[in-house]
Amino acid sequence: MRAKNAKNNVLVSIVMGSDSDLPIMTEAVKILDEFGIGSELILTSAHRTPERTTKFAKTAESRGVKIIIAGAGAAAHLAGVIASQTLLPVIGVPIDATPLHGLDALLSTVQMPGGIPVATMAIGKAGAKNAALFAVRLLALEDPSLNKKLTTYMARMAKEVEKKQENLSCPKS
Numbered sequence: 001m002r003a004k005n006a007k008n009n010v011l012v013s014i015v016m017g018s019d020s021d022l023p024i025m026t027e028a029v030k031i032l033d034e035f036g037i038g039s040e041l042i043l044t045s046a047h048r049t050p051e052r053t054t055k056f057a058k059t060a061e062s063r064g065v066k067i068i069i070a071g072a073g074a075a076a077h078l079a080g081v082i083a084s085q086t087l088l089p090v091i092g093v094p095i096d097a098t099p100l101h102g103l104d105a106l107l108s109t110v111q112m113p114g115g116i117p118v119a120t121m122a123i124g125k126a127g128a129k130n131a132a133l134f135a136v137r138l139l140a141l142e143d144p145s146l147n148k149k150l151t152t153y154m155a156r157m158a159k160e161v162e163k164k165q166e167n168l169s170c171p172k173s
Contacts, residue, residue, distance in 0.1 A: 017072035031132035073097025
């Protein structure tokens with residue numbers, strides 16, 4: 001499989017069921033880039049290109065991939081299908097693509113049968129961002145420099161909240 005915008009050392013594959021998922025899954029790319037983690041974007045569908053999906057799942061580990069983030073909407077079987085064909089950790093991101101506003105995708109992603117684990121995040125952009133941060137946490141378990149970057153990131157988020165608090169103007173009673 002050829003990866004779009006792949007870095008030399010791809011550790012995380014970001015898989016989408018449709019090109020319309022790109023604006024959501026770009027949030028994961030941004031986080032991984034911020035931490036200097038090589039990633040790739042793969043377009044494959046559990047339903048429309050099942051052979052392509054199987055080939056991706058079965059070859060990801062041999063290509064050096066450590067974690068797979070899979071985003072899909074509607075029936076959203078992509079993460080589960082991939083998880084059934086690899087031992088790599090799979091993180092699912094449900095996408096709002098139907099009149100059900102992503103609830104169908106959330107339920108399809110989170111309701112895996114016993115033995116086929118998929119870590120499932122929130123629907124949409126927040127889910128894609130958290131999927132990437134979860135991948136960073138997993139990789140940081142064995143990478144002290146990545147652990148330090150993650151600690152700094154978390155401290156920066158806390159400082160941003162404190163700064164926003166300082167900027168709040170509360171009405172006086």
